[in-house]
Amino acid sequence: MRRRIIAAARACDYAQLSKLADEKGKSVRFTFGDGDDVAAYWKEREAEGEPILARLVNVLDLPYALQGGIYYWPWLHVTGVKNPEDWKALSDVYSEAELKGMRETRDSYYGLRVGISKTGDWQLAVSGD
Template sequence: MRERIIKAAVACDYAGLQKLGDEKGPSVRFSYDPDQDMTTTWRIQEEWKDSPQPVLARLVHVLNLPFYQEGNLYWWPTAFREGATDADFALLKGIYPDSMIDDMRKEKSYIGMRVGISVDGDWQAAIQGD
């Protein structure tokens, strides 16, 4: 599933991403408007006139970082886990501004894109923010 998400995100294939998210039922949790599907929200964020957000690029970058397992889920990145280390936060360089990484490290709270995929390959979460 991880590789399929990366492939669709690199191709900016919003329909493909939505299909992957709904593959085993509409189960992907994501941030923002609960009445709007995930990929419509991401397209809007990517196209914001004043402050476009590189959502798909961040998704790809995060999924290329180390992961950890919590229960039945694999989570990316390791900066999201409890007890994340400075090394975990250092891996975020180039994905987020240095000042944002420093703030997250100081607060010991990762608020960037985090992705959860179950051990059986069901894409469960793609969450940004707190």
């Protein structure tokens, strides 16, 4: 599933991302707000200047952590930020200003995280608290 998500995101194939999101049922959490169409939501975010698809690829290229039968990318979502090197690993995902904001407001990672179950069910791709 991870490789398929990366391929679809690199191709900017919103239709394929939508299929992958619902492949094993409507279970992908992609926003804390309203929304039931992941493709439409991400297109809107991209139009507003947020590089959501690039972030999706970059996050899935980072190490993961396993918790409760779900693989989470990046690992920091589970382990927390432990040292400056952890922040440095996110430099391909977020700008220095965005990372500085995370460090200053909570000293924790609250950016995009992706969760895929051991059975390959895409569970989430969400940012924020």
